[in-house]
Every structure is written in C-alpha cells, then in structure tokens.
Amino acid sequence: MKIKNPEIMKTNPTKHWALLCAILMLNLRTIAQQVPVNMSWIPPGEFTMGNCMDTNEGSSIELPLRAIYLSAFYMDRTEISKALWDEVYVWAINHGYSFDNPGSWMINNSTSYLGGPPNRSRGTNHPVHTINWYDVVKWCNARSQKESRMPAYYTSATHSNIYRTGQVIMENSFVKWNAGYRLPTEAEWEKAARGGTNGHRFPWSEGDTITHSQANYNSRESEVYDTSPTRGLNCVFGCNGGYSVPNTSPVGYFPANGYGLHDMAGNVWEWCWDLYGTYPDGPQNNPLGAVSGSLRILRGGAWYDYTFAAVCRNSRRLPCDPIRVGFGSPSWFFYGLGFRTVLPGWFAPFANLPAPTQEVYSCSVTKQPGKSKLVIGTHGWNPDITWLDNMIGSINSYLTSRSLANWQVAPYKWLKGAQIPLIKGGPQTALENGKQEGKILGDCIAAQGWTDVYMFAHSAGAALIQATAERIRALSPNTKVYCVFLDPFVGFDYSGIYTYGNSADWAVNYFTRDISTGGEIWPFTQGLLVNAHNIDVTPLDPNKITTLKFHSSASGEFEPCTKTVTSHNWPLDFFMNTITGNGVTSDYEGFGFALSEDGNWPYPLVPYTPGNDPAQILGTPDPTCVTEVQLTPATWNNTLIDFTQSPTVQSDTGTILKRSDSSIKLSSGSPVWLATLVSSTNPLNVISFDTEFISLSGAQGLLTVVWDDQVIGSIDERIVSNNHYTFRYPNSIANSSHTLGLRLDSFTNIQSIVAITNIVLNQVGVSQPFSLSIGSEITNGVRIYQLTGEAGFEYNVQSSVNLVDWNDIAVLKNTNGAVRFFDQSSTNYPMRFYRAVAPY
Numbered sequence: 001m002k003i004k005n006p007e008i009m010k011t012n013p014t015k016h017w018a019l020l021c022a023i024l025m026l027n028l029r030t031i032a033q034q035v036p037v038n039m040s041w042i043p044p045g046e047f048t049m050g051n052c053m054d055t056n057e058g059s060s061i062e063l064p065l066r067a068i069y070l071s072a073f074y075m076d077r078t079e080i081s082k083a084l085w086d087e088v089y090v091w092a093i094n095h096g097y098s099f100d101n102p103g104s105w106m107i108n109n110s111t112s113y114l115g116g117p118p119n120r121s122r123g124t125n126h127p128v129h130t131i132n133w134y135d136v137v138k139w140c141n142a143r144s145q146k147e148s149r150m151p152a153y154y155t156s157a158t159h160s161n162i163y164r165t166g167q168v169i170m171e172n173s174f175v176k177w178n179a180g181y182r183l184p185t186e187a188e189w190e191k192a193a194r195g196g197t198n199g200h201r202f203p204w205s206e207g208d209t210i211t212h213s214q215a216n217y218n219s220r221e222s223e224v225y226d227t228s229p230t231r232g233l234n235c236v237f238g239c240n241g242g243y244s245v246p247n248t249s250p251v252g253y254f255p256a257n258g259y260g261l262h263d264m265a266g267n268v269w270e271w272c273w274d275l276y277g278t279y280p281d282g283p284q285n286n287p288l289g290a291v292s293g294s295l296r297i298l299r300g301g302a303w304y305d306y307t308f309a310a311v312c313r314n315s316r317r318l319p320c321d322p323i324r325v326g327f328g329s330p331s332w333f334f335y336g337l338g339f340r341t342v343l344p345g346w347f348a349p350f351a352n353l354p355a356p357t358q359e360v361y362s363c364s365v366t367k368q369p370g371k372s373k374l375v376i377g378t379h380g381w382n383p384d385i386t387w388l389d390n391m392i393g394s395i396n397s398y399l400t401s402r403s404l405a406n407w408q409v410a411p412y413k414w415l416k417g418a419q420i421p422l423i424k425g426g427p428q429t430a431l432e433n434g435k436q437e438g439k440i441l442g443d444c445i446a447a448q449g450w451t452d453v454y455m456f457a458h459s460a461g462a463a464l465i466q467a468t469a470e471r472i473r474a475l476s477p478n479t480k481v482y483c484v485f486l487d488p489f490v491g492f493d494y495s496g497i498y499t500y501g502n503s504a505d506w507a508v509n510y511f512t513r514d515i516s517t518g519g520e521i522w523p524f525t526q527g528l529l530v531n532a533h534n535i536d537v538t539p540l541d542p543n544k545i546t547t548l549k550f551h552s553s554a555s556g557e558f559e560p561c562t563k564t565v566t567s568h569n570w571p572l573d574f575f576m577n578t579i580t581g582n583g584v585t586s587d588y589e590g591f592g593f594a595l596s597e598d599g600n601w602p603y604p605l606v607p608y609t610p611g612n613d614p615a616q617i618l619g620t621p622d623p624t625c626v627t628e629v630q631l632t633p634a635t636w637n638n639t640l641i642d643f644t645q646s647p648t649v650q651s652d653t654g655t656i657l658k659r660s661d662s663s664i665k666l667s668s669g670s671p672v673w674l675a676t677l678v679s680s681t682n683p684l685n686v687i688s689f690d691t692e693f694i695s696l697s698g699a700q701g702l703l704t705v706v707w708d709d710q711v712i713g714s715i716d717e718r719i720v721s722n723n724h725y726t727f728r729y730p731n732s733i734a735n736s737s738h739t740l741g742l743r744l745d746s747f748t749n750i751q752s753i754v755a756i757t758n759i760v761l762n763q764v765g766v767s768q769p770f771s772l773s774i775g776s777e778i779t780n781g782v783r784i785y786q787l788t789g790e791a792g793f794e795y796n797v798q799s800s801v802n803l804v805d806w807n808d809i810a811v812l813k814n815t816n817g818a819v820r821f822f823d824q825s826s827t828n829y830p831m832r833f834y835r836a837v838a839p840y
Helices: 017-022 082-093 133-146 186-194 386-401 426-446 461-475 495-499 570-580
Strands: 039-042 045-049 066-070 073-076 269-275 296-299 318-320 342-344 373-378 407-412 452-458 480-486 506-511 533-536 545-551 562-565 648-650 655-659 663-667 672-679 684-693 701-707 710-716 722-732 737-746 753-762 771-779 782-788 793-800 807-814 818-822 833-837
Touching (some): 073 186, 186 269, 373 386, 373 461, 386 570, 426 710, 461 480, 480 570, 506 570, 663 672, 663 737, 684 701, 701 722, 737 753, 771 833, 782 793, 807 818
Parallel strands (some): 452 480, 480 506, 506 533
Antiparallel strands (some): 045 066, 269 296, 296 318, 545 562, 648 672, 655 663, 663 753, 672 737, 684 722, 701 710, 701 737, 793 833
16 A cells, blocks of 8 residues: 655664674763752743833833743853852863953952952852953853763854864854853843743842842932932942952842842843844744844843942843953952853753653453453543443353353453543554553463454554564464454554554454544555455445545635545444444445354455455445545655764763664663753654663663653563654644653663664644634635645544534645635534644
C-alpha cells in the first residue's frame, strides 16, 4: 500500500555501542548543570514594558508601552559580588582571558588617585563595580567555562571562537542565547525588576513610592513619589563626607521583589546586553534590542549623586558607552557600574519533575481446568469499556450455546496505560504502553500451555495483542495465534502497518473510513496491514453517513460526488453482530467471530490472503468520483539533535556519552538524566527513536521521556531490551524552543545501561489552527460556508442541533488553504452548529 504522507525516516542505526570508546567527548563539558542556589527562575510569559505611569515623569525613550513575551530564564538574586567576581576573574586570567579592569579598583589602578588604595570595594559582599561592558561579557563566558557550561558569547556568528580577549564589536548573532551565563536583555531585566506584576513604578508592588528603607539611592524632595524621611545619600552606608566612597550596600541587603531579586533599584547600575535604540511599536517576542548603534543600556540606578528616585524606576533606561566604568565628576562617581547575570530557563520544568515509580505487573489470566483455547479481548485509547464487558459476555453465551466447553474467555483491561490525555501523547503514548502490557501478557499466556489463542483489539489495543502474539510465538511456538484488529491504530510512524499480524497464524483487519482518525491522507486507522487480510466494513453500518465531498477551487466549484463514512467504533458493533447474530445479512459474507471460532485454521488461510490491496469491501461500495482531487500534505524535514553542540544540562550522577548523530548512552546513577534544548524551523509533535538496554542480567531500569514539563512516555527494561518507539507531544510551532529530557532510573543495585539511537523529531498531521466562517452567498436555498486552514489535508465537517450529538455532513479536500461547502440538510432545522475535525 502506498502511504500518502512522509514517514519519520530512520537514520542508519548504531547498535554496537562498543564503538563509543573511541568517541571524542565534548571539549566543553556539561556535567552537573544544576542551577546555582542564588538564582531565581523567571517564568515564561508576557508583560507590559515601558513607562506605565504618568508620561511626564519619564523620557520619550521609555515609550511606547508594548506587550513583550519572554521565554523562561534564571537571574542572579543579587548583583555580582566582589567575592564572586574575584573568584571567576582569577580563574579566567589563568585560562586565556584578559580584561580592561580588574573590578572595584581605583581608576587607572592608581595608588595615589584620591589618596586611597587601589582596591575600592567596601567588602567582598558588596557589588563589584568600575567594570566596563566588555569586561562583563567576557566574565560571563569565564563563569560558564569554570562551571563546565557552554559559553554564550563568541567572536562571530559561526560560534567557533569563544570571546575571551579584547573589545569585540558584538552582534546579536554572536550569542548562543540558550547556552551559559550572559547579561540580561533589557526586556529580561525589566520583567525581572517588576517581580511578576505590571503597572508599578518600582520593583515592589506595595505602593509606588520609594524610601531609604527600600533602596540605596540619593533621595530628594522634587519627586513626589520619593517619600523617604531621610534625604541625600543613604546614611546607613555613608553620607556625604561620611565613609570613604563608594557608599555601596552589601548585596541582598534590601527586601526582595516578587521574583526574589534584591537591589533592582539603586546600589549600582546594571549592564544589559542591548544596543540602545528607540522602542518599536507593537508586541514582540524575546526582543534583543537595536541591531546597530554604539551605546549599551544600563538599568536600575545607583547609590550616588544624580541617581535620584527618578532613575530607580523600573522603566528608566540609560544609554552608555560600553568602555565606560562610571560617570561624571567628582571621580568617585565612577564607582557605580555593576551587573548581574542570567541563565536560560528552558530546563527548569525538567529539573523539577518528580522521580518516577516502577509499575507493578501481574498475570491477569489464570488457566481454568479443562480449558485449552483462550479468547482475549481488549480496548484502545481512552476507552469506554462497557462494550468490552458486553462482548466478552456475548462470546461466553455463544460458546456455551454451541457446547464449546474447552474455550476460556477473558477481557484484558489496561486503563492506566490507555487513559492518556492528548497533552501527554494521547493515542500514541497509549500505543507504546500497550506494547509493554502485551509483552507481560504474552509471557503469562505462553507459560500456561494453551493450544489456541484468539485475540481481538480495538484501536491502540492492536499494539497490545501484537506484542502478546510475538511473545507467544517466541516462547510457545506450537500455540496457534489468531489476531483480529478492529480499526487498529497503526501509530504516527505507521509501524503497525508492517508489524500487526506478523506473529499470528492468521490475522484479519476490519476497518472503517472515518475522517476523525486521519482519513485517507493520514491513514492512522484505515491503513492496509501487510500481514493481515484487510476488510472495509464501512458500507455495513446502518448509521453510516453519505457526505458530500468538496475541494478547494478558485471558481467555487462544488464536486458532484458522495463519500460514505462512519465511526471509529463501528467495527466493534460489526464484530458484536457476528457474535449475537443481530442485523447480520448476507453482506457479512461469513466474516467476524464465527469465521474461525472452532479453530478451523486452514479454512481462512486459503481464500483470505494477507496484505490484500485493495481491501475487500463488505456491502455496496461508493461510486467512483468523477473528479477526484489529489492532496499533497505538507512535508517537513526531520529534526536531528546534535548532543555535542546543543545546550544541555545533566545529572552529576551516572555516566552520559553523547554523539553528534543524535545518539546517547545512559548508565544509571541515582538517577542519570540529560535535558537538551530543541529548536526547529519546522513545527513538531512526534519523536521517534530506538532503544537497546545492554545491562547485566537482573537490571530493572526505567527510561522516561519528557517534553517540556510533561512525561510523554516511559520504557521498562524488564519488558523490552530493544525496540523502536514513537511518542507524541503537543504541537510545537516552528522556530519555538522546547526541552527534551531523557531520564534513566534503576530499581535494583544492578546498573542499568541503555543506548538511544536514531532520535528524530517531526510533525504529523495539521500543524496550524483552522476555522469555519459563514459566507453571504446562498445557493439553492442553503448557505455557503468556508473552511480556512492548512492546505494538503482532508477536513471533516460535522453538524449538531444540540452541541452534544454530532453528525458528519461533508468531507473537505483543502488544496490551497480554503474550501467552500454547504449543508444540504440545513433547511430542515431552525438552528445548526458546525465544527471541523482534522488529523492532529
């Protein structure tokens, strides 16, 4: 069968991990990438940037107000102290770095300037100062390398040379924004300063005034919002004529704002990344400042003269020459330029995930005396299992009425593994869980000595009975296995098309045409199975819907063709009918449960061959359409991850080996985990990979896969040693950044080791929102509607009169982004509701 969509293609597998001993490891290691305890996490989201108070109290460069969306980041809770500066500075000097200023020293390092010693720090717990912008940027890189993080700043857009020396004219493209320590952008600084609130003048939300109890600044009466009872410099740290300058305060001295950040107003000015420029109009996403210019931005105000309350406001901007270390005269004004750093926050959700628990499996089938043949039925994703209980009861009645006493009938219910919300992968995760459940069930059944095993499953349950059949074939090869697939979900990588039925003595696939599960373009449940006899039972459904088919057309053409569709659940009713006899006609042609209930295996093997294409149709097929429009779904390039170059964080326990070919090897500690940042020009919603556990006997590892803050799948070493997996996660738009995490836990004292290869990310199904609209045109008494959405897909339109019961009314083939259609039954109802459904 030809699949009309791009599969997620595998790269060449790397299964012999002995080769890893020759791999060159990262020259920039990423071990023990924990967040320092003195940083606060600033969550992702939108805030209002600019002067939100009276426009007369600020300058025009603080406007216009606009909505800014920022990704998550961490920020130092305090300004960088002299102690931390010196620690990194000494390391940097010994590792190829050079600086213009050593920090907190007299200007020009003079021993006589102002008659004091070269070091002008008030103490190691005070902020470092007298440093220019280039000093700070290089220091950030040194701090990253000292902690084995990937540096953020480079000397060119190729990111080949780490910035360590000189005064390089830096551009936005020279920065790895999701790597190590760096200066905050101006937007990041202001969002952090606002502490999680909007509409306030200062970093605190308890009023819009300022006093010396809240910040180290120069108070004066001219600002009405400066209500400090003491004026001038803050005398706690030295008034005019008091202590020797600088009159800085210890870092973290004043109360923190809503994000736990201290001294966002006053003490020392703080360097930001941005080149100075006027604010653009409109909302922005992670702005990086102007793309040209010569001045960099300072924020927050300082302790000395000219730094009154007005400059301590959240929105105040101060352009400054990046080689400056201070301002004005007298010269002690120089001692007021400091900084704090940020780290990307993409890995925070992963780092905060709770430890997984090990599943407890048990054999749910106990062989009863005198029984030799077994019937197992199971459900699929998010099931209402009433049908399963009813079907098992009907099969028991059927066998009893025919005196087939050697048959035993049992349901297999795996609700925990099947009830998966869409945000955690939905049917795809349920399918992968079903594989593991099936292996456990197969081991159980194979050990009991059955002569025949008859299994049926709906939707994602197909993966469960397939895995069960594989284990029975491997452990009990003389047992005859019969698999019935009822509208089977083959997975977003279509692997079920090639695997379902391949371990059975005979298999049959009863499927329907139901657009809501993918339709013909994305045949997730109506793909023809290679190892089963394929039967289309759509025409037999007494409640089938004959819909009109429409396609995109510049002239608004309405295609004169019908298409019969039914529901994903109709194969369940079809199969039940063959057990009870209700509604069975000659069109059933003897198919269903009765086909081989007596174990007469040779009979179906002769006339019903596996892999038949086209499928056998029961009932009257649709007429051939006069004009059949072909669709070409969007295709996306595979996104591969180079773990040696992507920003990563990892545990300081266990061992991690990384390769540039999207492969890693995890050896458990307590536990071992790796998280990386994924960015792609494509939309994304699925990940596929191969695993091979290579532990010693007795290991019990659990591999957990995480996307952002959601566990999207887990793989139990007790059940499978190697396999291919595909997990789904919520649609991620193009050019967005997300966290992919892999964690290996061991539940015994035997080390668990897993190789993960061929890691590929891609998009399956519609990647963009779509909408329905009402047109003004009326044709033959009915209103014309339009669907607007991503081209290359079939959309199913449904109608309802009560918002509870929905019926299919049209199939829309979208070739150019819009399809016009009508509802031929709309004139019969005073009110109608419509919705569109598409493969996701």
